Amino acid sequence: MFEKNRSLVNSIEGLSGEEREYLYSALNIHGHACGGMPMGFVAGLEAMKALGMNRERNMDTIALVHSGHGHAAGCFVDGVQFSTGCTFGKGIMKKEPKGKWQFILVQKKTGKAVKVRIRNEVLDSAFSSPFITHYRSKGVIPTDVPEEVAAPAFKRLFSMKPEEVVEIEGPFMFDLKKTKPCFNRVTCSICGSTVAENYIQLEDGKPVCLDCRH
Ligand SMILES: [Zn+2]
Ligand SMILES: [Zn+2]
Numbered sequence: 001m002f003e004k005n006r007s008l009v010n011s012i013e014g015l016s017g018e019e020r021e022y023l024y025s026a027l028n029i030h031g032h033a034c035g036g037m038p039m040g041f042v043a044g045l046e047a048m049k050a051l052g053m054n055r056e057r058n059m060d061t062i063a064l065v066h067s068g069h070g071h072a073a074g075c076f077v078d079g080v081q082f083s084t085g086c087t088f089g090k091g092i093m094k095k096e097p098k099g100k101w102q103f104i105l106v107q108k109k110t111g112k113a114v115k116v117r118i119r120n121e122v123l124d125s126a127f128s129s130p131f132i133t134h135y136r137s138k139g140v141i142p143t144d145v146p147e148e149v150a151a152p153a154f155k156r157l158f159s160m161k162p163e164e165v166v167e168i169e170g171p172f173m174f175d176l177k178k179t180k181p182c183f184n185r186v187t188c189s190i191c192g193s194t195v196a197e198n199y200i201q202l203e204d205g206k207p208v209c210l211d212c213r214h
Helices: 002-010 017-030 036-051 074-084 120-127 130-138 147-159
Strands: 061-065 093-095 102-107 112-118 166-173 185-187 194-196 201-203 206-208
Touching: 002 017, 002 147, 017 036, 017 074, 036 074, 036 102, 036 112, 036 120, 036 147, 036 166, 061 074, 074 093, 120 130, 120 147, 130 147
Parallel strands: 061 093
Antiparallel strands: 061 102, 102 112, 112 166, 185 194, 201 206
């Protein structure tokens, strides 16, 4: 696997030596070649460029990822972790599930931030590629997708200009206090569970929990 991954990453042009090593690590840890992880990887590189910073070294940057659960954006997050160095383990990556291929990178001391999202056209073409239409959407696990299909899906973004891949908002100031713990509780109007207020949604003006929402 390592040799196969090394030759796949080496076949990509235009990466710096350091970026190539991190991409190789990302591919090894992620465990399969797909189109999603490189999206996060490129989004991370472009976020750092827009903020004029290098990969984080001192827990001074935080990534707020807007992917969610149970959909195809999961792989995106691994790419963001590896290119930015903002990992879950270091406590400088947080998931704010919104089901989007998007994240915010914030410099903790200054609050300077950028929001980076994958362009719709990139997602359109990824979702109409054989990797998704012939394999993943039919239940084939990523490691069973033939190499001649997975490798182009993995490499595709790196042959594009970054501005064709991502859309960047900012830099702007981001108030990290907004992500401080919520101490308010609300009772779900349907099941009666006590729920932290920031997880409550309103339906017909009534508070409902995520389990009871329609
Ligand atoms: Zn993947
Ligand atoms: Zn409920």
